[in-house]
Amino acid sequence: MARIVVVGGSLGGLRVTEGLYAAGWDGEVVVLSAEEHAPYTRPPLSKAALTAAPDLATLAFKQRPEAGRAEWRYGVSAVSCDLDARTLRLSDGTDLSWDGLVAATGVEARRLPEVVGTGGHVVRTYDDCRALQERLTTGTRLVVLGAGFIGSEIAATAVRLGCEVDVVALDDVPMQAPLGREVGAAIQRRHEREGVRFHLGRGIASFTCGTDATRVTLEDGTKVEGDVLVQAIGSAPATSWLAGNDLDLTDGLVCDNDLRIEGRRGVVAVGDVARFPNPLIDDVPRRVEHWQMPMDTARRAAATLLSDLTAAVVDTAPFAPLPSFWSDQYDLRVQSFGSLAVADRAEVLEGDLDDEAVVGYFRGDDLVGALLLGMPRQMVRVRKMVVAALAQRQECPRDRDAPAAGG
Ligand code: FAD
Incomplete structure (x- = not known):
């Protein structure tokens, strides 16, 4: 029976596993999880979960029944991988072959160099x-x-x-x-x-x-x-297990728009580790380290694997997910839509930064993202505004790149 191995058993790994079975995969799925715990959500780890002894049961993700069809190996890491031979070496000393591979290994917390100092806490797990x-x-x-x-x-x-x-x-x-x-x-x-x-x-x-x-x-x-x-x-993408395959590992795993790692069939990346071009923004491959992206990339990566490994007919529309994130500090919810990273200026569109505000992020004259400081009731409207602005840019790329009058 054909086998897909998912390396990394957190949000991205879980959702791609569910997505594979939901879309009709009838082979094996083996999920390797370096952590001993069933998949759980990380955002509370720097917020509510720090206020009282954190309870894993309340952090655990709700899983679709399809996730239970996979074989989950907790406390087992991929140590190395040979992409040509389609094999993995695992931390328990065994080897595992695969027909399809998902890299869902996320990022690791960075530490300062030892010459500066050692020790202290990090918060990733x-x-x-x-x-x-x-x-x-x-x-x-x-x-x-x-x-x-x-x-x-x-x-x-x-x-x-x-x-x-x-x-x-x-x-x-x-x-x-x-x-x-x-x-x-x-x-x-x-x-x-x-x-x-x-x-x-x-x-x-x-x-x-x-x-x-x-x-x-x-x-x-x-x-x-x-x-x-x-x-x-900050953090560093967890990619050392893929060293030796002639991949660019400078900043995560470089993917095409279907999330194939460097265009290799049957080999995809999802979540924080995936660096892919998003036509909603531009054609530069970027990583996005926020919660919504493992969900979106998992869906697309599952479809890509099915089309590479079976005769499945899948969505061929460009993959253009809307980047978004939130952060909670005190009673303030900070919520963003679009790509603030590519903006060259920010402008307060509504409200007051010291109270509640909507901030627009622009590249040239184009709105490429927006941030809400508070204002939860404006969320749907602001999201729509960003989606519309990005869609318009996609439809008229030539206008965007045309030289200014007289230029
Ligand atoms: P991860 O969740 O990092 O999971 C990767 C998994 O792979 C880990 O379990 C890791 O141990 C495992 N792994 C790594 N290497 C190997 C290997 N070789 N073999 C096997 N397994 C391996 N996002 C927001 O949008 N809003 C927030 O408020 C927010 N708060 C956050 C707070 C904290 C403290 C943290 C850490 C993250 C927060 N995020 C937030 C980001 C969000 O949690 C991540 O985007 C999301 O967890 C990424 O999911 P992932 O599956 O790609 O990677």
Whole structure:
């Protein structure tokens, strides 16, 4: 019987497995999961799950019955893969052959180089969350390295738990890269009103981290001391198991628009690790590390595998999912649609950044994304506005690229 192996048993791995069987796959599916737990949702790990002992049962995904037809191997990783021979070497020392392969290995939390310092917490998995949650009590002095989404969410959760929180980051404002300076500065003010202290725009020269004390020294000599340290400095795609196959592993797995890795038939990627061109935005392959993307890519990757491995007739329309994400900090929901990453300017369209607002993100004159700070009732309308603007750009690419009058 033909076999598809799914490497990575989280959101992307689960949804592609369900999608394969739902679309008519009648062969084997084996899911390899490095973690010991059944698939669970990660967004609460930097939010509600940090406020009390996190319960795996409440974090576990609801699964469609089709998922139960697969063989799930927990605590087993793919160590290496030979794409030509179609075999995997597993962490339990066995080999596994496949007819179709899904890379659903996501990303791993980055740590600063050892010469800067070692130790401290990261938050990527349930076990990470549990270890940090046990340390966060009223009066704990928490030092967060990094002011991206996860660092900012952890800071917000910890300060509401009664911790003293210091955030240290190289950027000038929190979430500068994804949201821009003006929005980042407004979110920083919100954190400061809650009592979070920021040390921004300076690199970290070194840090020490013992069981009960941590000290960070910034490049300008400033020292930040605390009891507990979290490294929230970003993530790296988990692709080392595919080394040696002559693939570009610089930033995830480069896919075509059908999610085939470098165009190889029967070999696809989904979720955070997949880097693919999205015609809704442009033809540059990009990764998107947000919850909705594993869902969308899983559906398309399952269809691609079925068409490569069987005679199934599948959707041939270009794959053009709408990027979106949300983040919860205090009582504020930050929600985005479209691609803020490609914008060259942001403009407040409605409201006030220090209260609730809709912010438009533009590339030239084109609206390429929008962000809601609060305003949950405007979500459907803003989403429609972004979808319409992106669809119009897709229909008139020539207008977009035409030289300006007189130019
Ligand atoms: P992952 O969830 O990373 O799963 C990959 C799995 O593959 C892991 O279980 C890993 O252990 C396993 N694996 C890796 N290598 C191997 C191997 N060699 N063999 C076998 N298994 C392997 N998104 C939002 O939109 N909003 C949010 O508010 C939000 N909050 C978040 C908060 C936190 C703390 C985190 C960590 C993420 C958050 N996200 C959020 C992002 C969202 O959770 C991810 O986009 C999503 O989990 C990606 O799913 P995935 O299946 O692609 O990868």
